[in-house]
Amino acid sequence: MTVLEKIISRFNSKIFIYFLIAITAIYTLVFTFLHNIRSDGYILGDWLVNYQDGGFKRRGLSGSFFFLLQDITGIKLNILVYCFQVIIISLFFYWYFKLIQYKEATFLYLSLLLSSVGFVGLLNCVDYVGKKEFIIFFLFAAFVYSTDNNKLTRIKEFAFCLALFIATLFHEVTLFFIPYFLITLYLKTGKAELGRYLKYILAVFIPAVLLLLFGKEINEGQSLNILKERGVVFTRGIFFWDIDERQYISDHFKEYRLYFLSVGISVFHIGFYLKYLKQRKVLSILLVGAFLFSLPLFYLAIDWGRWMYIHMIFVIILFALFLRKSNSVYASEVIILNKKFYVTLLIVVISLVYRVEMSGRGFTFEGLLYRTCIAPLELLNKML
Template sequence: MMKLEKIVLFFNIKILIYFIIAATVLFALVFTYIHNARADGYILGDWLINYQDGGFKRRGLSGSFFFLLQDLSGIKLNFLVYFFQFIIISSFFYFYFKLIQYKEATFIYLSLLLSSIGFVGLFNCVDYVGKKEFIVFFLFAYFIYHLNQNSLSKLIENSVCVGLFIAMFFHEITLFFIPYFLIALYLKTEKVELKRYSKYIIVVFVPAILIFLLGNDINEGQSLQILKERGVVLTKGIFFWNIDERKYIIAHFNDYRLYIISLFISVLHIGFYLKYQTHRKVTSILLFSAFLFSLPLFYLAIDWGRWMYIHMMFLIVLFAMQLKDSTQSTSSEVLKLNLKFYVTLLIIILSLTYRVEMSGRGFTFEGFFYRIFIAPIELLHKMV
């Protein structure tokens, strides 16, 4: 016991958080590049949905944007998309780093990053990398950083709203996570500002209505040929997707019901975190409302693990704003061997043991520990 006390006395949580940030951004950038280089139909393909095939449609702005850049530069689409992804992913982690740089890190906050659907989720499910939600992650981190610094001027706030408006034409999931922007404003100002909130609501609902009323199918029949002529050959992915997702979930119910386990663990985790925060009752109600607002996603699409992961990423950024301010960039709480410490440690160990797949199996014991200590041995065994 005395030895453990000495270890925790010199353990700096903030340094570990910095390491996790560096490792996560490196992992995300490397594997995003690999997905693009291999012309992955789900990651690269999603960025290349376009208006050239059949006109206006959901997510089509990104492909038409990159087509224009290719026409102007002559650079391959794979590299153009990756360059944009590189900027967006790096910008998100940069503003997240700036947000927590002068905050006092806590052990229980560290547990959020190590959640199986937090930063560790990227390592557990490599298909999370390179997705369009990083656009919204970046906008939220940028927004929270300025909100925390009391530098959210009208110009910056309006630029965030413009960014959200444009993001809707990149991916419609932007709509389902807009409550986090409103929650952040309320937690910071501690007052209801309906007129201010209306800006955020309008900039996502107007595109949503336009897409719903006027949007064509993602593949109107010519997308694959258009992409082939531009140097990208896809053999699977979003352009081949013609599955009834609700029937798919029902057919794979035995796998999907396992998401109840991972969701239950995550709810307990967030509940335990909020137990040690101020305004926990109001915050709990607001966060529950944000989850309810996203429920249509779980009905419409099969990526249940992805939606849970996005929620946790928003929570990680939101809760960073509420950490105590500090003048030191390595400020970290002094750990005490009490019940809170041991429960948090247990949560971290559990989080590192299980995995939440993007779609399919909602809970397996193939988590971070499995991928570090067991998977490499299994791979070597197969090679021998």
């Protein structure tokens, strides 16, 4: 055995995953705090869309909820929102940790987390932090854990459906990722249970239809004044948003077409992973279906990188189902220097090199390696 083989054979993917969970959790919480304390109009602002200005509308439940809490406690909205974000983000990382805790990690599975639109995506693009999708990340991680450990009782199922109903009122994006919940159920039982699936479908479609039929605009004209009276002043963000997003994508298609390159890399990455799964044919069809179901998001909204990122996080959680169970919290597959290892390593290197922005630039060479190795040296050179 060569020196390289000895080093590689001792590499523990599980410990590295734990480290990555801790780093991304801390990073997410810190930068979410910074966004909130500065009254960011996109991240904090999205949580403060409310029913007080004009009535029922998409995303409005969260703002009205925090208004009620402020009336009861007298605490600043920035702090109330951040406390809620801390709970939701922490619950996501907690349930994801619980999901993989007694599973045998592989280097190939670790590569998914290191994808430019996986956990590393949070480190590459600070605009991903603190957003409402962490609600469905948390719900899905808890759902997969319960399903995988045979703890999904009938009462829990109804609780998850109720949570999904509420999550859709917090952000309508929940609707477009419901297929992953159905895929999880199918993979666990091995059979189609249409009646069972209907509960989950109705849980997101009913509020979505209500929003479509009766929902008002996010800003009906008084939101900024209402928020100012409550101690929050925005100068930009969601309440100022007045862009034809389809036209914007068309006008900036030179930048947006680079997303196809990033999607291609991610498809190859997931396809290579599926090559080593027994249920790869069925799962490939199901994942394509889940992606196609989300296509309206890419047509209606400019955050293409964000939709890719959400898909990858769901895939990372879902694929934990296929990891072997173990009695050790440090269980990690021994790495062998073969074709699988070298292709996986190449994917990891490529993933660390490029960056996918939330909207606009779909591919740049400003990935994690650039941000940690090159950018600091450039800054130091300017200072000197």
